[in-house]
Amino acid sequence: MSEHTKQPHDMGGEAGGPIDTVDHGMKFWERQANALRNTLSRSKIVRLDEMRRAAEDLGARYYELEYFERTTHALRTVLLEKGYFTETELAAKMAEVRKRYDDA
Amino acid sequence: MSHDHSHDKAHDEGPPSEYEIMSRAMQELLVAKGVISAEQIRSRMEKFEQDFPYRGARVIAHAWADAAFKQRLLEDGKAACSEFGLDLEADRLIAVENTPQVHNVIVCTLCSCYPRALLGMPPTWYKSENYRRRVVREPRAVLKEFGTEIPDNVTVRVHDSNADMRYVVVPMRPKGTEGWSEQELAEIITRDTLVGVTLSKA
Amino acid sequence: MTTPSAYTDAPTRRFSVGDRVVVKVSFPPGHRRTPHYIRGKRGVIERVCGAFPNPEELAYGFSGEPKRVLYRVRFKQLEVWPDYAGPDADWLELEIYEHWLEQA
Secondary structure, three states, X not given: OOOOOOOOOOXXXXXXXXXXXXXXXXXXXHHHHHHHHHHHHHOOOOOXXXXXXXXXXXXXXXXXXXXXXXXXXXXHHHHHHOOOOOHHHHHHHHHHHHHHHHHO | OEOOOOOOOOOOOOOOOHHHHHHHHHHHHHHHOOOOOHHHHHHHHXXXXXXXXXXXXXXXXXXXXXXXXXXXXXXXXXXXXXXXXXXXXXXXXXXXXOOOOXXXXXXXXXXXXXXXXXXXXXXXXXXXXHHHHHOOOOHHHHHHHOXXXXXXXXXXXXXXXXXXXXXXXEOOOOOOOOOOOHHHHHHHOEHHHHHOOOOOOO | OOOOOOOOOOOOOOOOOOOEEEEOOOOOOOOOOOXXXXXXXXXXXXXXXXXXXXXXXXXXXXOOXXXXXXXXXXXXXXXXXXOXXXXXXXXXXXXXXXXXXXXX
16 A cells, blocks of 8 residues: 555554643633634635645644644635735734734 | 633743744734624634533533433434534534443544534644544553543444544443432533543542 | 434435445545545445535635535444454444445
């Protein structure tokens, strides 16, 4: 059976280590990120399938990111594809948000 | 209802990560462009914190108390929840019943599909790589890590929610709960029993 | 164990509850909801879930129409993992789209 097309997310059955069985909950920004994703999918602005695909396309980088980092990355990909904002606009807004945190 | 929120942070400490900034920036751009409103975000956060996490236990308590409702829940999870007054939104629910012969456990190996409108957000272990890798292949060993031992004469059924359905486990009602009200029953139903990694106890 | 009734009605379908099926061995690139570990494995239709837009198309912004029939398929763990370290009676159940299934 060919293994060459298996992507990192398709991990069922792979060997793995012990499970951290404690629920570490969610940070505030993660809860807000979840609400953002949920609002957008409920309004059908993005589809869950598109976001899954964008996360899967991380390929080798899949394991470098944590769960909410992956979903945020995926959302960015899909929103850019659909033209809701440009990379330039996003970079500018991120700089503004960063400055706000730094100044606080 | 047993649901511990103490691990959710009210405020984040330390400098924000790149992705936190990215998420916040995307949200603000979309609000500024009128695509979504800040109120929508706030309202969804509230639903996920104050509503969804408490629903599962109430539904299962009702199923324990009412055998005919349990049957309807097993046949069509979403319709039964709707009958119970709960809109599961996008979740198409399949309820699977634990019996003395069968123990059920749920996973999403491909991402982290979970009946969020019934149980709230999935725990970090459910989304973890090691759970997603191992529970389909060695469920009994994984369950032991949660302190759950299933005897060999009980069948373990693992459900990988890999497509459009979402799953909840209907645990066995523990002995010693005869005559309890639904509210009392709901208080002993923990989230982990509804995913199938632990067993209900009174 | 009782056989569950059809979850939602599917317009036309190839398989019924109890049919023996095998998951196709194929490795198409892109977004698929059929994990690698189940491809080529034999199981039994446990229920008909209904007909849904194809996620493989939704992921790329297409409508996913016409809908595809989705089944829950029950596999013996020993069929999926030859070295499975548990009782013969243990099962693994997944949702598989009709176009990934063939008669066994």
